[in-house]
Amino acid sequence: MTRYLIAGGSVLDATGSKPRKKTALFIEDGRIARIGKEEAVKAHAAKVCGTDYRTIDATGKTVMPGMIDVHVHTSYGDITSAEELNLYASGEYRALRGALNIRKVLRAGVTSLVDPGGTWRVATALRDAVNAGMIEGPRMKVASQYLTTYNGIGSVFPTWVEHPVSAFSVMCNTRDELVKEVRRQVRDSVDVIKVSGDGDVLRSEGGMGGSLTLDDLKAVSEITHLLGKRCTIHARGRRAARDAVEAGFDWIIHASYIEKEDIDAFLETGTPINPTLVLLMNIVEWGPDLGCPTPILEGLKRELDAAHENLSRAHEAGVTMMAGSDSGQSSVPYGEWHARELEIMQDVLGMSAMEAIQTGTRNAAFALGMEDRIGTLEEGKYADVLVVDGDPLADIAVLQDKERLDVVMKDGEVVDTATPLPQPRIYRWEKPQRIWSDPRTATQEFVRAEATRKPEWMVRKEKAGKAKRGAGRGLAQAAE
Numbered sequence: 001m002t003r004y005l006i007a008g009g010s011v012l013d014a015t016g017s018k019p020r021k022k023t024a025l026f027i028e029d030g031r032i033a034r035i036g037k038e039e040a041v042k043a044h045a046a047k048v049c050g051t052d053y054r055t056i057d058a059t060g061k062t063v064m065p066g067m068i069d070v071h072v073h074t075s076y077g078d079i080t081s082a083e084e085l086n087l088y089a090s091g092e093y094r095a096l097r098g099a100l101n102i103r104k105v106l107r108a109g110v111t112s113l114v115d116p117g118g119t120w121r122v123a124t125a126l127r128d129a130v131n132a133g134m135i136e137g138p139r140m141k142v143a144s145q146y147l148t149t150y151n152g153i154g155s156v157f158p159t160w161v162e163h164p165v166s167a168f169s170v171m172c173n174t175r176d177e178l179v180k181e182v183r184r185q186v187r188d189s190v191d192v193i194k195v196s197g198d199g200d201v202l203r204s205e206g207g208m209g210g211s212l213t214l215d216d217l218k219a220v221s222e223i224t225h226l227l228g229k230r231c232t233i234h235a236r237g238r239r240a241a242r243d244a245v246e247a248g249f250d251w252i253i254h255a256s257y258i259e260k261e262d263i264d265a266f267l268e269t270g271t272p273i274n275p276t277l278v279l280l281m282n283i284v285e286w287g288p289d290l291g292c293p294t295p296i297l298e299g300l301k302r303e304l305d306a307a308h309e310n311l312s313r314a315h316e317a318g319v320t321m322m323a324g325s326d327s328g329q330s331s332v333p334y335g336e337w338h339a340r341e342l343e344i345m346q347d348v349l350g351m352s353a354m355e356a357i358q359t360g361t362r363n364a365a366f367a368l369g370m371e372d373r374i375g376t377l378e379e380g381k382y383a384d385v386l387v388v389d390g391d392p393l394a395d396i397a398v399l400q401d402k403e404r405l406d407v408v409m410k411d412g413e414v415v416d417t418a419t420p421l422p423q424p425r426i427y428r429w430e431k432p433q434r435i436w437s438d439p440r441t442a443t444q445e446f447v448r449a450e451a452t453r454k455p456e457w458m459v460r461k462e463k464a465g466k467a468k469r470g471a472g473r474g475l476a477q478a479a480e
């Protein structure tokens, strides 16, 4: 394995300490072997291997841990409809498509992810193929199909349609069925059990009320932990979130509607929340340009307002937040918006830039159960490192601009971010029905060209680009 010296940069180690200038990292055997003052680290490298290492010059740049996204659905395929998610594409096709999509995620600086549920056994296959060195992608911990009831997200069709085996969920309407399904999924080598605790804005019959009893949740948590795995839950509403904490779930996804009285339970158990607000924010901002229906937009706006109030308060009180993007949905396509969640943590939940960065690094490592190996730049940890052309503490949005991720390193290997990825054609059966009338997904390219509401960093960048080009033209004219 190649050894690397990353020198000259400002090291933002994500432990919470201030960035250290003129600090170097020495990478050996996929780990951070040394980190410290540049001269000392260079001397160490020379002693170990003479000059048998490559130097990455990070002068004027920020060196930070690879990002961790705890909410990427690798089997979804940038879906625009329930049919697309649950019916048409085969498991085999999804796995091959997923192999391309996780490369996009890695190239966006996400070196580890959690897949909290999806169709077939796509995510476990991708995880194993990455670990075996067959395909390139982030380090993954994965769930399989959500455990759902008729009354939660995951019950996608009316009961007169048999629940399809291809759905992203498996129907478990009794406690025995829940327990049996946990056993089955653990047998099939998942890392995480995902439970559907309630609904969302697409479910018309007030889906935030919670769909499982406390005892149901306790049964899932007990058997999951007995079998040495971890469990998480989709819980937008208050009841499912609060009950899941009490039942011992390892982390809660969304939790937008928790109230003041619920916060102590999170603090006492140390249960983190993965809010996943970029999904809502992207639809609210660009949905109108893409033909998203008004009732959905209004519902999502209301949830964003609630999350702002409730999750800011939870953060303030000390509840741990972990960043996740829900990538795989068409409003959050793979490899595009992972770092936007960090900006939202800052803007909507009132975090400092450092706290926001930690939600997508140090804090998020918890969801993989790898706090001791990833998430910060410390000696002995895996060498998952980004070299960023900019200062994310001054402008956190630089992390969204892939052109400014100079180096993405995973496990001590530099990821090729330059060779163009294939641009696959999209089959009719992949996108048979649409929620948005516009067939395109919200890629950064789309937003640049089409959206009327663009992120601030993008507008700034475009203005700066124009000014530069303008200046260049001026010179050319002067020369003529």
Ligand SMILES: [Zn+2]
Residues within 6 Å of the ligand: 071, 073, 116, 326
């Ligand atoms: Zn999700």
